[in-house]
Amino acid sequence: MADPKLKVGVYRYEHTEPLFDGRVTMDGVDATLETSPLISDIFRRMAQGGLDVAEFGLTYFLRMFDPADPPFLALPIFPNRNFRHSALFVNADSGIERPEDLAGRTVGEFALYGHDPGVWMKGVLADEYGVTPDQMEWVIGGTDHPVPPFDWIPQPVPDGVRVRHLDDAQTLSALLETGEIDALLSVDVPQSLIDGSTKKIRRLFVDYEAVERDYYRRTGIFPMMHLVAIRRELAGVPGLAESVYRAFSQAKELVQEHYRAIAAKQHMAVITPWFSRLFAENRALLGEDWWPYGVDANRKAVDTFLRYHYEQGLSKPLLTSEDIFVPSLLGTP
Template sequence: MTSDPKRLRTLLGDHPGTAALKSGQLVSDRVALEFAAYSPTNKGFKPMVREQAFDVSEMAIVTYLMARDHGKPMVLLPATVMGRFQHSYALYHAERGPLTPADLPGKRVGIRSFTTTTGAWVRGMLAGDYGVDLDRIKWITFEDPHVAEYEDTTERAPVGKNIIQMLLDGELDAVVGEVSSDPRLKPLFADPEAEARAWYAKHGVVPINHVVVVSEALNDSDPDAVREVYRLLKQSKALAAPSQPEATPFGIAAMRPSLQLIIDYAAQQDLISRRFTVDELFSDLTRSLS
């Protein structure tokens, strides 16, 4: 008699690499992924970190690093579901005069939460590639960190305020982590595509944004289910059109350069208390997956 598949509470967004899984094109007789509805997907990260709301969850990599730093019972899979160059995700109001990365010290910069992964990548680029003193920027935030234990010392925007509207109104000098079709708003990095190409030539990685984690309980109690989840994720990615350069690497070796860089950035920005090694982000089980 065949047993029913193990039902797993799952948070996964709509990405090319997850499409075959979410559409039902891929199924398993070992596990059944029950997808939670969160839009945008990042709204589900806080309940995963704080309540372990899912067995399998998409997760921003910086949120995972911070959760790992505070002992949250989650385990990283060597699976990336979203990666992207970040240079397009910083804007300023061009009608108020030119602004470049070098001009940011002393300015008011809005960001949804100080601990967003896009924010960590952009700040790392500003400091490492443009020589910007991050401590001289006045950060204005709109949301709490996903990890409650992190002490956020940034200035909070007034309740009800919209980040783009504040930029348009001159209450902010720039914003990070946002895009807009408003013609008055221009990219802080003057030619984002060219600067991304130069950054890739220098660092050799596409910044990882979102990965997949499993609960520590699932990792410890049912290793075969974890292996099956990873197999499904890998198969779903294989059915998507490949990206050049690779934006959603699988396997520790392929993910290592990007993970090492974001660990460095997160430590430099005091988002985590120490620099983890890449290998300690995984369990013995998930480290063995390939």
């Protein structure tokens, strides 16, 4: 019998590159790997039926997840993750010095109400600082460039939260620069902050690395932004989900082992100065598998995001890892 054909969409990260260049294959699967310069295009294609297995933002996955009849199930593969205290920016003249100062302010958010970094940081603000989304007014748009509405996924807004969208000619970074909004929560860093051309925009957490490292030490959570989704009818094909999971895991492990192996030569192949010191610090804090896949290693982080999504009115039921992952992969370490 011929191997099942799969269209697999994923961004071309260094830890997925072995899938594209053929160093890692999916046993028993005739897989066609596809990517896009805009990761949201991969999400859209999956949502509209153009892919069988795909990288999917957590909130995009959950907005389409119906516990009674889900179109997709999740694989415990997390190709994109990042600490997100660094995603909060403020106008330097706004008087916002602490997270608590965000209450009563107008905050921009990238692309949609509740993008993945937004869900994480709204949850952190509520849990750790007592600031909840209903205490702010939200303005949705593009950071440095206008973005079209993501009208291919549901966009719920809970009662009691004020949300408006920018028009086609406006950007959030411009409004932050002029003080028309007080803060910005965005996966994209304003370009003017990157190139040093502004004195009006700064991060809320100035020493964000120290804050994020402390957050990990206290919680053990390394926030994931994306997972890999599979169509529900394919999730029941014997061995298929396991093959996809093994391939992604092997690709990621190849990259991790490369960094471990070249540590003895002070990472001569890496273009970033002082990378070896950063690598050693991260390895000491995050462990030998600093980018873990599998349910058990990620259960606390996943369940925390699921709780945040529910508390922020973006999911109707409160879900857990057992609800969303392919059952045969629930025992993965």
